[in-house]
Amino acid sequence: MNKQSFIVVVCLWLWFGAALAEMPPVPVPPENPITEEKRVLGKILFWDEQLSSDNTIACGTCHQFGQAGADGRKSGHPGLDGIPGTPDDKIGSPGVVSMNSGGEYVMHSVFDLDVQVTERSANPTVGAAYAPEMFWDGRAGSQFIDPETGAVSIVSGGALENQAVGPILSDVEMAKVGRTWFEVTSKLQGVVPLVYATDLPADVSGALAANGDYPSLFQAAFGDSQITAERIGFAIATYERTLVADETPWDHFTEGDPTAMTPAQINGWNLFQASDCSVCHAPPVFSDQTFRNVAVRPIAEDNGRQEVTGNPADRGRFKTPTLRNVGLKNTYFHNGILTDVENVIQHYNDPNRFVENEDPLLPVPIPPQDRSDLVDFLTNGLTDTRVANREFPFDQPSLHAGENPFLSLRFDADKETMNWNAVADAQSYPMYRGLLSNLVDGNGDSVPDGGYGDCVSDLDGNLTDLEFADVAVPPAGDGFFYSRGFVNGFGDAGGLGLSSRGVSRMDEVATTCP
Numbered sequence: 001m002n003k004q005s006f007i008v009v010v011c012l013w014l015w016f017g018a019a020l021a022e023m024p025p026v027p028v029p030p031e032n033p034i035t036e037e038k039r040v041l042g043k044i045l046f047w048d049e050q051l052s053s054d055n056t057i058a059c060g061t062c063h064q065f066g067q068a069g070a071d072g073r074k075s076g077h078p079g080l081d082g083i084p085g086t087p088d089d090k091i092g093s094p095g096v097v098s099m100n101s102g103g104e105y106v107m108h109s110v111f112d113l114d115v116q117v118t119e120r121s122a123n124p125t126v127g128a129a130y131a132p133e134m135f136w137d138g139r140a141g142s143q144f145i146d147p148e149t150g151a152v153s154i155v156s157g158g159a160l161e162n163q164a165v166g167p168i169l170s171d172v173e174m175a176k177v178g179r180t181w182f183e184v185t186s187k188l189q190g191v192v193p194l195v196y197a198t199d200l201p202a203d204v205s206g207a208l209a210a211n212g213d214y215p216s217l218f219q220a221a222f223g224d225s226q227i228t229a230e231r232i233g234f235a236i237a238t239y240e241r242t243l244v245a246d247e248t249p250w251d252h253f254t255e256g257d258p259t260a261m262t263p264a265q266i267n268g269w270n271l272f273q274a275s276d277c278s279v280c281h282a283p284p285v286f287s288d289q290t291f292r293n294v295a296v297r298p299i300a301e302d303n304g305r306q307e308v309t310g311n312p313a314d315r316g317r318f319k320t321p322t323l324r325n326v327g328l329k330n331t332y333f334h335n336g337i338l339t340d341v342e343n344v345i346q347h348y349n350d351p352n353r354f355v356e357n358e359d360p361l362l363p364v365p366i367p368p369q370d371r372s373d374l375v376d377f378l379t380n381g382l383t384d385t386r387v388a389n390r391e392f393p394f395d396q397p398s399l400h401a402g403e404n405p406f407l408s409l410r411f412d413a414d415k416e417t418m419n420w421n422a423v424a425d426a427q428s429y430p431m432y433r434g435l436l437s438n439l440v441d442g443n444g445d446s447v448p449d450g451g452y453g454d455c456v457s458d459l460d461g462n463l464t465d466l467e468f469a470d471v472a473v474p475p476a477g478d479g480f481f482y483s484r485g486f487v488n489g490f491g492d493a494g495g496l497g498l499s500s501r502g503v504s505r506m507d508e509v510a511t512t513c514p
């Protein structure tokens with residue numbers, strides 16, 4: 001071989017090496033090309049709690065970057081039998097308190113007046129753009145139908161658009177019963193974008209400085225100010241297509257930096273490649289996007305993919321999740337039941353799996369002495385620190401309800417007046433207040449020693465309206481917490497929810513409202 005052809009061969013090898021390692025470009029449907037105006041509008045919509053009927057929850061409430069774009073709030077769903085504390089329980093995402101068609105909170109048969117919880121755990125939004133179908137069972141398919149006109153909007157490759165218009169009308173996740181697109185789009189006409197969010201990312205505040213309301217943001221993104229369901233889907237999907245976590249230690253390692261992963265992580269990566277883990281969780285996305293049954297729970301609890309295809313071969317199958325950023329999550333599998341990666345590996349080796357219709361690749365033996373290196377590779381080698389640290393493009397505002405949408409008391413701009421959503425049949429709304437410094441549980445009974453506050457209803461003349469004003473100022477260095485209850489038509493008081501030991505907080509207040 002002469003010198004020239006040797007160089008050509010080396011260059012080809014390098015080029016192939018890079019092509020194998022790098023994340024492929026995100027697929028983009030021709031009907032919805034990525035533009036910066038659409039991306040930033042999508043980001044604003046994704047983080048705006050006003051997309052929900054009662055202003056308590058945004059897409060991002062359930063999809064936090066600190067959790068890889070999944071939900072870390074670990075809320076229990078009682079499962080098929082409806083009874084909490086049994087083996088079929090799941091860990092899902094808290095959504096909204098059940099609302100009637102008038103938008104008033106109503107008692108729910110399972111969740112009472114607490115937030116409802118989804119039946120599956122939230123998939124990560126980071127990296128979702130690589131999947132041809134969305135959700136654990138892939139029920140949001142590739143074709144996007146305009147939800148208002150019924151016309152085909154995206155022929156194929158529109159699963160993200162298709163998915164994005166779902167939660168906004170879902171009466172578990174974001175909506176009152178029977179919410180319509182007309183209600184959603186007319187609401188957005190009039191509200192101040194992200195009014196309940198703080199710490200806005202720079203790109204978001206820049207866009208809002210140029211266009212301070214939704215009609216002008218839609219004008220900038222789509223050429224005219226019309227707000228439609230289709231455009232909401234287009235904008236959110238565009239934003240999600242930019243959430244690509246391709247700067248993990250593993251990416252830098254495979255691009256040629258041998259120091260990017262530790263020796264233990266390299267060992268873990270070699271084990272991963274040598275095992276069948278890498279067949280389904282195929283690099284570089286770490287998912288082959290197929291639906292598989294890895295025997296997590298009895299099929300009767302959730303048929304998974306079969307619900308979508310009707311094909312008995314699909315029973316109990318779920319979408320293979322990406323393993324990028326998996327170490328940032330705190331629940332694993334479609335039902336969220338496992339809470340660390342080591343237990344997941346243990347599951348693949350567990351003789352007591354639910355083997356009906358199990359994938360033939362299982363079990364996947366990993367010798368016990370090798371497991372800690374594999375865990376290190378998965379939890380650290382595959383984590384993009386920009387996601388973990390919420391750095392662009394994974395930056396996000398703080399939401400008013402924080403990570404708990406049930407805290408549905410909102411302060412007006414005067415920081416003295418609070419407002420909340422109506423509860424059906426409520427006759428009045430008693431108010432309790434306490435000092436944050438008194439929220440200590442010295443005796444370990446899961447209830448603050450000083451209780452959940454004192455009745456302060458007498459500070460407000462009108463207890464039947466949806467506002468409460470308090471001009472009092474807490475001592476320096478301290479703060480107030482407020483709990484709003486309600487009294488129903490029978491004169492029964494309730495509405496403070498359950499404490500973590502399962503007792504009504506109403507029974508734990510320091511002084512009861514008359």
Ligand code: HEC
Nearest residue numbers: 059062093094095118120121122123128134135136167173
């Ligand atoms: C109440 C919490 C909650 C809210 C609010 C919510 N989601 Fe989700 N999201 C979930 C859950 C739970 C799943 C999985 C459901 C399933 O598979 O059945 C999910 C799945 C997804 C997926 C699928 C990802 C994949 O890999 O398949 C995407 C994308 C997504 N949500 C985006 C959004 C967007 C956009 C919004 C707002 C319009 C939103 N979510 C609102 C809980 C929520």
Ligand code: HEC
Nearest residue numbers: 276277280292296318319320321332333334344359361364
């Ligand atoms: C037959 C294909 C297949 C093989 C082999 C496989 N997985 Fe999985 N993996 C899946 C599927 C499908 C799920 C989701 C299953 C569910 O939720 O019911 C999953 C879930 C996971 C999760 C949870 C991720 C999350 O976000 O919830 C981790 C971690 C994981 N696998 C790691 C591994 C490791 C490590 C191996 C090798 C020991 C492995 N997998 C082998 C298909 C596979």
